[in-house]
Amino acid sequence: MALTPEEVRKIASLARLRFTPEQESVFVHQLGRIVDYIDQLQSFAGEESGADAAAPVREAADVARPCLPRDLFLANAPAAARGEFLVVPEVKGGGEDG
């Protein structure tokens, strides 16, 4: 199925991405071709499988363990305050669904 520019804009909004009109037209074309290709799955008979992976996933023990120290975590933050908090701009406003 071909994707319309409106659909591509909708997906971009869900993915928290924004494109210039030029980028958007490239994406409409490229994503359309890829979706056309994966559409072959619709005519391919599938079946339910049992186990999900080669190795069954076990649950981690419900035990408190040390985690990444706060100073190490905040050292990578673009903005932090008082060695305790991440800093972000105003939460209200902006974005298409802001």
Add this chain to the structure above:
Amino acid sequence: MAEIWELSVEEVARRVRSGDLSAAEVTEAALARTARVEPLIAAYLEIYADAARLRAAEIDRRLAAGEDPGLLAGVPVALKDNLSLAGSPLTCASKILSGYVAPYTATAVERVLDAGAVILGRANMDEFAMGSSCEGSAYQVTRNPWDLGMVPGGSSGGPAAAVAAGSVPLAFGSDTGGSIRQPAALCGVVGIKPTWGRVSRYGLVAFASSTDQVGPLARSVRDAALALSVIAGPDANDATCSERPAEDYLARVEEGIGGLRVGFIREIDVAGFDAASARDWRAAIDHLARAGAEIVEVSVPSLEAAIAVYYVIATCEASANLARFDGVRYGRRAAADNLADLYVDSRSEGFGAEVKRRIMLGTFALSSGYYEAYYGRARSVLGRMRRELDTAFVQADVVVTPTAPGAAFGIGEKVDDPLAMYLSDIFTTPASLVGLPAVAVPTGADDRGLPLSLQIMGRPFAEATVLRAAWALERVVAWRCAPSFRGARGAEAG
């Protein structure tokens, strides 16, 4: 006599442990070789020359004090730039992680260090491991040591090129849909994608969690087997890592393949191959037969849907995994005066084209109204593929395919055609999706002297069997990884 940089992993470790060679000498040889080849191939994003020298001196001090540094004593190693090493930058070759410093060390890397290795640098890759040519790096294009006009493959193109060029005898990468095996094939080295759950993923930046695995690239099957023995095994930090104990994959690798049933997939159509690849594929099967294997035909009709299944499932998982890169907790932050724009601008400025394409595709396939038609459908076809491979592994002990549909392609050749690039992964994606171990082994060269490779897949956790077959094939083929650096100005670097 071989130069130090030409020695195998086993030989380096043996001689360093016996005191015949110092870790410092090995490190200097690796740095000198790297200084010679790196301007040609651009395999590294960063070379840790000073840290490597300090580390080598530490290994030598421990040896002098009577300690045994371990199975990889003094072995220079390159790490793909998505494996965490505490205190070192980690970018996944993406602008969005510029400035990020890993706060802890990946379990696989910790084990490599515990075994006495010396980390030489972090190697280039396609951004966030999404690509088959290494052209998707936000920083540089790595070149294939056999021909500098060709891609090294991807996404572990930097590690594969570094090993092939003799910079290091061993590198570690990650493989989600072929990212160790395909570059290993294109660069003429051995690459192992272990069973999903065989090696801890703790400290590996996630792309598609249901298929991501860490594995080694080396110039011989024995070296790759040794490296896998070091990194495999349970890890309390990764609940998806199997509790099965690690094995010594070297112990029985030379036992031979008399009576081993090697399955070739009936649906592989050589009509689509170039003449050299078709010839090489047939020859590899003949080699295995001559080494004592029984060749049997197996059927995996869902092979033709593998790319479609993979590019739905992997992109869905990627769209979720990469949601964490939003400019708030780490990495690049765009200038914005409200939070919603901060997310959108940081991601739009920080991610490259292929990463955005995959996030978009995954978001689409998971979106309301399309989920069942794409993600649900892909899971269902994957169920069929799993059943078909289960049946194949009743008839055969290992199943072989070419690793890639052909030899290395030209830089820029597929960069504007994402679908053509995705089709490079046709043979590697099934083992990823089903979680099987698979190894890429060099089998020869095409008419241009570019390496070709066979993929050998096994049952879950049958790495030892897969490596036994790989060693038997390697012995018959007698491949020598000695790239010519075609296209280099002046004398060759080899």
